[in-house]
Amino acid sequence: MNANTRSGDSPTWTLPPHFSRERRQLEAAGIASWPSLAAMDDATLRQLGRSGGASEARMVRLRGQARLIVEVGLEPADAALLLHAGVPDRRALAEADPQRLLVQMGRLQRRLTGMAAPLISLGTLQGWIRRARG
Structure with missing residues (x-):
């Protein structure tokens, strides 16, 4: 929270x-x-x-x-980042490959925010995917 x-x-x-x-x-x-x-x-x-x-x-x-x-149950900024990474909805997130999404989101996040913001972890992405499947 x-x-x-x-x-x-x-x-x-x-x-x-x-x-x-x-x-x-x-x-x-x-x-x-x-x-x-x-x-x-x-x-x-x-x-x-x-x-x-x-x-x-x-x-x-x-x-x-x-x-x-x-x-x-995502935060607004996380949901926006997923949309920009090409994940348009819960179903797409549930079907996402965690490793591929990590690479894709890492590139996007670095391009948008540089290295100032901490990158999303594989564990975080896996948690989002579990909740989307849930």
């Missing part, structure tokens, strides 16, 4: 600043939590993406992130 999580709760609803239009659009529609975003259907997501200057593609990405957060 980190500072963004209260015991038994989903991580705090915080979107990166570059998603400000999408956040405003979602919150105007009454969506202000990861679970409510994860539960959005395609038609509603498309409708929100067409109005208010929000990007439909970004809305889809945010919903994918929300589903990894809710269904697997």
Whole structure:
């Protein structure tokens, strides 16, 4: 558990600043939590993406992130990293090869953050995969 999580709760609803239009659009529609975003259907997501200057593609990405957060219990940053590494959902994570994913995520993480942030461990990835299968 980190500072963004209260015991038994989903991580705090915080979107990166570059998603400000999408956040405003979602919150105007009454969506202000990861679970409510994860539960959005395609038609509603498309409708929100067409109005208010929000990007439909970004809305889809945010919903994918929300589903990894809710269904697997990941932190928002970890779910976003998995999405950028090509893991779009729980099923893909459950089927992932841990060693291959470790290499893929390590490359991505180094490219995005340099060596400043600690790299994800094989044990952590294996835990995520177990939870996704679970």
